[in-house]
Amino acid sequence: DIQMTQSPSSLSASVGDRVTITCRASQSVSSFLNWYEQKPGKAPKLLIYAAATLERGVPSRFSGSGSETHFTLTISSLQPEDSATYYCQQTYSTPPTFGQGTKLEI
């Protein structure tokens, strides 16, 4: 199985800050890397797919980059509603696997 490792596991930031979350894969996943946002008591929501493509309806302050084994999710100007846990996911091979999550507090 491909292991996905996110860093940091948690972070605290302020409104207007720029934050970056990193996701590393134990082997290449090409660009089969997705990012999800999950708020307490809610299902995950797709933010970014194919490493860098913004899902329809997601604010443009979210962006993704990377390929192979190293990926980043950047939020350019934090808003209060961005307080959530963020997960990366690889769908390059079965089983699809997730990172352990990054809890972002605003």
Added chain:
Amino acid sequence: EVKLVESGGGLVQPGGSLRLSCAASGFSFSDHFIHWVRQVPGKGLEWVSRFIGDENSPTYADSVKGRFTISRDNAKNTLYLQMNSLRVEDTAVYYCARDHGSSWDCWGQGTLVTVSS
């Protein structure tokens, strides 16, 4: 509107069984992979199983293989997860999620399964 709605969760004793349902609407059920995913409260996400719409080729996580069975009813646009020989470690919120070109763009609200004596 694309929508998935899970049901069937509840409290069950170790060794018991439950059947979860995932009712789909707003899209062609047979044109998409549909996944089962679970999340222990306060923990991360774990893929459980996948069923390909027009083929009888399910796959399972090693942690549930031999105990869980995925199936579907096309007439009802519903996916099922039959869970047998349940263990305490199967306690989790179970989600179904639609695969849309290698990303999962629609998730249900989840149903909680608690395995406890």
